[in-house]
Amino acid sequence: MRIVLLGAPGAGKGTQCKYIVEKYRLLHLSSGDILRRHRAQGTALGKKAQSYMDSGALVPDDIIIDMMIDEIARAPAGGYVLDGFPRTVKQAADLDKALESKKQKIDAILNLQVNEKIIVRRITGRRICPKCAAVYHVENLKPRVDGKCDKDGSLLLQRPDDTAEVVITRLKNYNEQTAPLVDYYKRKNTVFDIDANEEAENVRDLIFRKLAPLA
Numbered sequence: 001m002r003i004v005l006l007g008a009p010g011a012g013k014g015t016q017c018k019y020i021v022e023k024y025r026l027l028h029l030s031s032g033d034i035l036r037r038h039r040a041q042g043t044a045l046g047k048k049a050q051s052y053m054d055s056g057a058l059v060p061d062d063i064i065i066d067m068m069i070d071e072i073a074r075a076p077a078g079g080y081v082l083d084g085f086p087r088t089v090k091q092a093a094d095l096d097k098a099l100e101s102k103k104q105k106i107d108a109i110l111n112l113q114v115n116e117k118i119i120v121r122r123i124t125g126r127r128i129c130p131k132c133a134a135v136y137h138v139e140n141l142k143p144r145v146d147g148k149c150d151k152d153g154s155l156l157l158q159r160p161d162d163t164a165e166v167v168i169t170r171l172k173n174y175n176e177q178t179a180p181l182v183d184y185y186k187r188k189n190t191v192f193d194i195d196a197n198e199e200a201e202n203v204r205d206l207i208f209r210k211l212a213p214l215a
């Protein structure tokens, strides 16, 4: 099974990814993780990407496409979940071309949809332990003592990016970029719009029901 997982920052993509790869024994291919690995290992591709990032630019489409298509070519036959890729119509079209040459295609696109207010509440309520990186939430995942880490008692912090203004801008950018991608996929693939406003377990069950006929 080959799956593309789409979802705005804060839509719970990471959590759902974990559920899906465990249940269906798929490989999790996160473009962010793979790029970090290339940079850490100092590969030719990693160095090229780094030079863009050092100058504050986005890593160009072509580099990401080559990197991911190479990764996908080496993925086991069982399949994978793509996370963070494709992000543009160009990336999706190039991915399709590469898959078609092997008579393959993406089986399902899971489009996690979350209400803006809910994402803002999820992200602005997040608190991080600076010492052990544990993540809490002021409403949904409270520490035992207000404002302090359960494990080491450190004072919990809010990430500077986790403010309503930053979240709303990120969401706007995401929607602008992703809407054409969803349209592209709706013309030729199976797109499941998933209501991701609920608790993670309920969203998971909804996804499993959609994927069951494909498994």
Ligand SMILES: [Zn+2]
Residues within 6 Å of the ligand: 129, 130, 131, 132, 133, 134, 149, 150, 151, 152, 153, 154
């Ligand atoms: Zn801690």
